[in-house]
Amino acid sequence: MKKVDDEKRAKRYHFGPFEELDDFPWIWEKFMEDSVWEKAGYPRRFSFGGDNPGLSKEGGPLFDFCMHKFNAEYPKYNAETLFIEFARGGKDAYQKALNVLSPEILKKAAILFVLVSYEESCRRNEARYREKLQHSILAHKVPDETMQNFYQTHDWLTLTKGQESGYLTIQATKIPFVTMKNEPELTDSALLDKRYHAALQNLWELKK
């Protein structure tokens, strides 16, 4: 989306000039803080360290913290389109997370769920890491332990009753959603355009 010009992005995908709220940098910041705690002589709180730090089992509550941080950060943004990006796992993953979001966020929201299987997600995580390693020794991937602990299962398909699109009711707000199947992996721009356009056009119709 960043590479598409404003006019095409608006017409094909219904996105205005956009800003991003992604919880990964906040989680990463906690990994870095954990290293400071370690230097100060205390145990790490949320993560295991090393060359490729990741969320430890004790770090789970950080997900709840981040949902509240979305609410706190949201009023600071004023873009035409705001991407709010997160991944959650477990049996009530998205049900729980979406219910924390503030009514201000929910009432203007639409949900695009980018679906790949766990196996495909692991494969891409590894492939992306290998690719990054060719350019930097500071490459990072979601560690296997974190993938297994937190992302092996999720409740999206249950929550949406297996429908490819429709509405979810979260805190009495009806929110349109589309589940975009993102397999097989595409690298060709024209094919990606087709996939994204189809999903977002559908979402736009539901939002209208």
Next chain:
Amino acid sequence: MILFKKLILLGRPASGKSEFIDFMKKLSDARRAEDFHIGAIAELDDFLWLWEKFQEDDLWEKAIGKRWYSKRAEHGYVITDGSILDYCLARFGNEFEKRTQDHKTTTFIEFARGKGDGGYQYALNKLSEDVLKDAAVLFIFTSYEEATRRNGARFQEKLKHSVLAHKVPEEDMIRFGKEIDWPEITNNAPGGYLKVRNFKLPFITMNNEPELKDQEGLSKRYKNALHQLAKLYGEGK
């Protein structure tokens, strides 16, 4: 011309550390270097990290019903877990590592510590080698009573401009400022050297009373203290 590479600014809350920095920021580079031995300013102040943690505690409270390091207090927050102060001391080193150092910059490293948290002796010993190397210490001294008075006065002044004004709550004023070990560790000397691990840190204790508002008076006070400190700094190398 001697320029401090790192200036560790210590003193009770509301003793005048921020006013000192504000004063320096308003000067031209040339005058600041010539009269005060201070280059381009970089700042590391643990209050900002503490404040960040206090605000995060507001989110943690909503998320898991528990705060980690603080409780809410009159017009602000109060620390409930002293480990966060050790975190801040380690973070000075961490932040310092990230920055590119040059010969024209003076980094201010600003904090306050009370005796109950180990005092300045403990805190200085926890700073990393990167922070301690080529550092000088300026202790901005006011009595506890005067610091408390200024804390209250500053708050009243801020209230005129914003209902969101906050002040250091009394509990933290006591924690950080009522009893301090600075006179002990310096043997009440107005200036000299402090031994911190393998480092010999030049220091000056600048009496910041009575409160001065006029720039000329402040300039004279700061200039005098920093000239003495620069002398110690140069001689100690």
